[in-house]
Amino acid sequence: DAHRTPDYLSGLNPEQREAVETLDGPVLVLAGAGTGKTRVLTTRIAHILSLGRAYPSQILAVTFTNKAAREMKERIGLLVGGAVEGMPWLGTFHSIGVKLLRRHAELVGLRSDFTILDTDDVVRLIKQIIQAEGLDDKRWPAKQFAGMIDTWKNKALDPAQIPEGDARAFANGKGRELYAAYQNRLKTLNACDFGDLLLHPIRILRTNPDILKDYHQKFRYILVDEYQDTNTAQYMWLRLLAQRSGRRPISPLEGEMPGRAEGGIPSDAGARTPPSVGSADISPSRGEIGSGTVNICCVGDDDQSIYGWRGAEVDNILRFEKDFPGAKVIKLERNYRSTAHILGAAGHLIAHNEGRLGKTLFTDRHDPEDGKVVVHAAWDSEEEARAVGETIESLQRPDRNGKRHNLNDMAILVRASFQMREFEDRFVTLGLNYRVIGGPRFYERLEIRDAMAYFRMVCQPADDLAFERIVNTPKRGLGDTTIRNLHDYARARDIPMLAAASDIVETDELKPKARKALFDVVADFKRWSALLETTPHTELAEQILDESGYTAMWQNDKSAEAPGRLENLKELIRSMEQFESMRGFLEHVSLVMDAETNENLDAVSIMTLHSAKGLEFETVFLPGWEEGLFPHQRALDEGGRAGLEEERRLAYVGLTRAKRNCHIWFVSNRRIHGLWQSTMPSRFLDELPENHVEVAETEQSYGGYGRGGYGQSRFDKQEPFQNAYATPGWRRAQQNKTDATRDNWGSRSGHAVERIGYGESGPRARTIEGE
Numbered sequence: 048d049a050h051r052t053p054d055y056l057s058g059l060n061p062e063q064r065e066a067v068e069t070l071d072g073p074v075l076v077l078a079g080a081g082t083g084k085t086r087v088l089t090t091r092i093a094h095i096l097s098l099g100r101a102y103p104s105q106i107l108a109v110t111f112t113n114k115a116a117r118e119m120k121e122r123i124g125l126l127v128g129g130a131v132e133g134m135p136w137l138g139t140f141h142s143i144g145v146k147l148l149r150r151h152a153e154l155v156g157l158r159s160d161f162t163i164l165d166t167d168d169v170v171r172l173i174k175q176i177i178q179a180e181g182l183d184d185k186r187w188p189a190k191q192f193a194g195m196i197d198t199w200k201n202k203a204l205d206p207a208q209i210p211e212g213d214a215r216a217f218a219n220g221k222g223r224e225l226y227a228a229y230q231n232r233l234k235t236l237n238a239c240d241f242g243d244l245l246l247h248p249i250r251i252l253r254t255n256p257d258i259l260k261d262y263h264q265k266f267r268y269i270l271v272d273e274y275q276d277t278n279t280a281q282y283m284w285l286r287l288l289a290q291r292s293g294r295r296p297i298s299p300l301e302g303e304m305p306g307r308a309e310g311g312i313p314s315d316a317g318a319r320t321p322p323s324v325g326s327a328d329i330s331p332s333r334g335e336i337g338s339g340t341v342n343i344c345c346v347g348d349d350d351q352s353i354y355g356w357r358g359a360e361v362d363n364i365l366r367f368e369k370d371f372p373g374a375k376v377i378k379l380e381r382n383y384r385s386t387a388h389i390l391g392a393a394g395h396l397i398a399h400n401e402g403r404l405g406k407t408l409f410t411d412r413h414d415p416e417d418g419k420v421v422v423h424a425a426w427d428s429e430e431e432a433r434a435v436g437e438t439i440e441s442l443q444r445p446d447r448n449g450k451r452h453n454l455n456d457m458a459i460l461v462r463a464s465f466q467m468r469e470f471e472d473r474f475v476t477l478g479l480n481y482r483v484i485g486g487p488r489f490y491e492r493l494e495i496r497d498a499m500a501y502f503r504m505v506c507q508p509a510d511d512l513a514f515e516r517i518v519n520t521p522k523r524g525l526g527d528t529t530i531r532n533l534h535d536y537a538r539a540r541d542i543p544m545l546a547a548a549s550d551i552v553e554t555d556e557l558k559p560k561a562r563k564a565l566f567d568v569v570a571d572f573k574r575w576s577a578l579l580e581t582t583p584h585t586e587l588a589e590q591i592l593d594e595s596g597y598t599a600m601w602q603n604d605k606s607a608e609a610p611g612r613l614e615n616l617k618e619l620i621r622s623m624e625q626f627e628s629m630r631g632f633l634e635h636v637s638l639v640m641d642a643e644t645n646e647n648l649d650a651v652s653i654m655t656l657h658s659a660k661g662l663e664f665e666t667v668f669l670p671g672w673e674e675g676l677f678p679h680q681r682a683l684d685e686g687g688r689a690g691l692e693e694e695r696r697l698a699y700v701g702l703t704r705a706k707r708n709c710h711i712w713f714v715s716n717r718r719i720h721g722l723w724q725s726t727m728p729s730r731f732l733d734e735l736p737e738n739h740v741e742v743a744e745t746e747q748s749y750g751g752y753g754r755g756g757y758g759q760s761r762f763d764k765q766e767p768f769q770n771a772y773a774t775p776g777w778r779r780a781q782q783n784k785t786d787a788t789r790d791n792w793g794s795r796s797g798h799a800v801e802r803i804g805y806g807e808s809g810p811r812a813r814t815i816e817g818e
């Protein structure tokens with residue numbers, strides 16, 4: 048029989064193969080990093096396709112990032128030998144959600160051309176709502192409330208369902224009203240936020256058994272990667288699509304949903320009130336018997352659950368066997384990615400967590416050439432960046448076997464995005480190519496956001512947030528009073544602001560100058576909208592920026608940034624070329640694709656640990672292993688022990704990204720928000736096993752600053768590593784050192800030196816990784 052084994056199966060180990068070939072019934076693959084979970088998923092899809100068990104369009108596959116989706120599609124193509132036609136349902140939860148929602152938008156009171164708001168828009172909208180309620184938005188910050196809404200949405204809670212305590216906690220108990228008002232406002236704007244991309248589809252599927260049935264028939268196979276990081280809403284969505292029996296699921300999930308409104312506030316005050324998402328009395332699939340078995344396959348690793356702060360529920364793994372009875376659970380134990388040293392270090396570290404499911408990992412790879420994990424010390428973050436840069440340059444030179452490392456094979460994984468800048472600066476100086484993945488992006492720049500607001504208005508004239516952003520940019524003499532008039536007028540009639548503007552210019556309500564200016568704006572938008580279907584979209588985009596005076600505004604700007612901004616605008620138009628329409632482009636951007644880097648360039652990757660999930664690199668640099676930064680102070684303050692354990696999982700994710708080399712750095716001084724702070728090595732360093740780790744001999748001079756306390760440090764070359772671990776351990780020694788150097792540093796530089804406290808710089812400033 049062996050000669051009939053397709054190529055793509057022959058490289059798998061028996062457990063992997065079982066996971067690929069068990070096509071009927073639920074399958075859960077629970078396994079550690081680098082054991083081939085993602086590879087199993089990819090091969091499984093290839094297998095389904097080559098057996099003809101489903102068409103590409105009948106497979107629903109969820110990945111964690113858009114990039115992962117693209118890669119998976121490519122690999123499937125390679126495995127089945129030829130490009131895969133379509134795979135329209137392979138993507139992130141959000142990209143699949145938006146597709147579902149566009150098809151059925153009217154069922155939740157939206158039109159199919161709805162806008163997806165980004166975090167910034169959401170905050171501005173909430174601010175307006177808070178002000179409209181007559182509340183002080185300084186006392187009740189919109190940003191905070193946006194965070195609360197996000198949390199509720201991750202748990203699939205409608206306004207009526209939010210916990211009493213939460214509702215009371217904000218704006219003197221107005222939390223529910225505000226949330227409901229926000230949802231109404233979104234509907235008026237024909238918009239939704241990221242949470243809605245899942246919640247609306249859940250509503251639709253729950254209340255329209257016919258539609259649900261169609262999808263049950265359509266999706267023959269469901270596959271989910273990084274399953275440990277699904278949140279409650281994602282889980283509900285998956286379960287709806289996957290469960291076919293008429294029986295209600297036996298799951299604690301429903302019980303946790305507060306099913307009824309407590310305050311009697313309607314969940315959604317509109318006429319077309321969709322039922323609550325978690326409403327317990329709606330059985331979506333009652334009476335519906337699908338094809339019987341549910342062919343869902345989820346893969347995950349509880350040790351890599353790192354999105355708890357964003358509502359991910361690692362318990363979903365435990366729930367799987369309950370919700371999908373008869374599930375086959377497969378464990379993979381052989382790691383194909385990393386050296387024994389890297390695995391040993393990661394395994395020893397993660398063993399400090401309690402409450403793990405517990406997994407074994409081994410590797411067959413025992414190459415005496417493999418180096419240990421290296422811990423480096425640096426004086427401050429600037430020196431850290433310099434040293435990392437030097438290491439990278441030395442790796443680029445041929446080693447004694449003549450092997451040179453590509454920059455593409457190296458990554459710097461930071462705990463907080465503020466750490467990136469120093470590396471970027473250094474690499475620019477060195478002329479080293481780098482790419483930032485998942486960081487502040489091109490599309491988030493001011494001029495790009497302005498330009499996009501124009502485009503949004505043209506495609507979707509009800510987009511008030513876009514309108515407000517650009518109505519007086521460039522300056523047209525439309526002051527705050529005019530805008531407020533317009534706003535009131537629009538609100539009173541519940542119409543979009545552009546429509547209001549179109550009305551109001553026919554009246555005497557505005558002063559002549561403002562009236563004329565507004566008249567022109569209205570006329571502009573009418574003209575551009577009319578061109579939308581006929582003019583090529585890049586041409587139209589350019590025309591809009593010219594005719595609106597936006598380009599001229601930057602041309603006349605004398606500031607140092609202006610030329611760069613004009614360049615960015617050009618780049619924006621260029622980037623539109625690869626899309627068929629302006630709408631298509633806008634959708635791409637609102638999904639915050641991580642595609643804008645040139646994949647062909649040989650470049651070092653810089654990204655947060657969070658966005659490194661699932662990836663692998665020959666060499667990994669892990670800077671900033673200091674108390675307060677990693678583990679992050681906020682995680683400790685807010686999460687206590689659970690917070691610490693999530694940080695440790697993050698460290699585990701970081702270490703296990705490395706195939707061959709792993710370099711950890713910590714510094715003694717770090718500048719945060721312009722303040723120098725003296726730091727201590729991370730406790731995670733204490734938790735690394737001696738036999739797999741070595742301390743780098745420091746060639747760096749520390750000289751510019753004088754050796755200070757460093758002369759006595761156990762990081763001094765002479766001192767063997769063991770002593771570092773002998774009592775009193777890393778921290779005590781480092782404490783002595785920092786106490787000495789702090790005075791030294793403080794007095795020499797005049798900088799304020801404070802004990803650590805990272806304030807707002809943490810990763811919780813929400814960037815939507817890979818969505």
Ligand code: ATP
Pocket residue numbers: 058059060063078079080081082083084085086087348351382383384660661662663703
């Ligand atoms: P993570 O938990 O980090 O997401 P993973 O379990 O998804 O890891 P993969 O990324 O699928 O692991 O695989 C890790 C590496 O091991 C990849 O380079 C993959 O190609 C390789 N690999 C997996 N299975 C095999 C195999 N049977 N033979 C050879 N290489 C393999």
Ligand code: MG
Pocket residue numbers: 084085086272661
């Ligand atoms: Mg993976």
